[in-house]
Amino acid sequence: MIDNRSSEKPILTPEQAVKWCDRHFGIGADGVIFALPGQNGTDYTMRIFNSDGSEPEMCGNGIRCLAAFLSDLEGMSRTKNYYRIHTLAGVITPQLAVDGVKVDMGLPRLLAGEIPTTLAPADAKVINQPLEVAGKTWDVTCVSMGNPHCITFVEDVAAISLESIGPQFEHHPVFPQRTNTEFIEVVSRDYLKMRVWERGAGITLACGTGACASLVAGVLNDKCDRTATIELPGGPLEIQWSEVDQRIYMTGPAERVFTGKY
Numbered sequence: 001m002i003d004n005r006s007s008e009k010p011i012l013t014p015e016q017a018v019k020w021c022d023r024h025f026g027i028g029a030d031g032v033i034f035a036l037p038g039q040n041g042t043d044y045t046m047r048i049f050n051s052d053g054s055e056p057e058m059c060g061n062g063i064r065c066l067a068a069f070l071s072d073l074e075g076m077s078r079t080k081n082y083y084r085i086h087t088l089a090g091v092i093t094p095q096l097a098v099d100g101v102k103v104d105m106g107l108p109r110l111l112a113g114e115i116p117t118t119l120a121p122a123d124a125k126v127i128n129q130p131l132e133v134a135g136k137t138w139d140v141t142c143v144s145m146g147n148p149h150c151i152t153f154v155e156d157v158a159a160i161s162l163e164s165i166g167p168q169f170e171h172h173p174v175f176p177q178r179t180n181t182e183f184i185e186v187v188s189r190d191y192l193k194m195r196v197w198e199r200g201a202g203i204t205l206a207c208g209t210g211a212c213a214s215l216v217a218g219v220l221n222d223k224c225d226r227t228a229t230i231e232l233p234g235g236p237l238e239i240q241w242s243e244v245d246q247r248i249y250m251t252g253p254a255e256r257v258f259t260g261k262y
């Protein structure tokens, strides 16, 4: 998380971000997040560089961390416990709570043209559709939370060779902007286990937008309820797809590990 409030542009180049994210010769991270001045009436702007230097539209875990980071930066002067954050995926609203951060992640986008994917005509949804990857047919559902996600349901998520299969999903020609891929094991209608291969970052311990997209895919495939816990290697997230406003709400922790100068 970088305090970038005094400048409209990220103070690092994507190439520098790649070096910072290096786990051997840098700080080590899945990505770098910049807290910039707000735009169009928002409190702040969030920009992100993945660890490969590419720029995603949104980061669910990142926006929870950003809310906690901004709250620390503002200290006692803050007058409210929520922020309106401008992102490349639209305005996202994280709200600080006693037990973590609850984020209004907005509406899921389901049309192939919005993902984007060429798996279906641009105005059609991709739900439980076969896709050949690594010599196997996977039934996939595609959801955009501002960034692209391809979700597939498996019997045993621990048995998936993420390192070899993940890149083949990410770079599959049906995803012109590459994709994040979530492998989901349904434990019960309100408990899912997830492992993720992230676009631009590879295997990570958690993906907030991925957890949201996976719940949507679970509902569309009648595998889970509209509220569920998603268990990730980095810990659980609570996800709800509201029947009232059709928006996705994500609740999870955000904890400071350390601060420093680099």
Ligand SMILES: N[C@@H](CCC[C@H](N)C(=O)O)C(=O)O
Binding pocket: 031, 050, 055, 056, 057, 058, 059, 060, 061, 062, 147, 148, 180, 198, 199, 200, 201, 204, 206, 207, 208, 209, 210
């Ligand atoms: N790799 C993603 C962006 C980061 C997503 C993040 N981990 C999350 O928590 O949502 C992409 O390129 O879309």
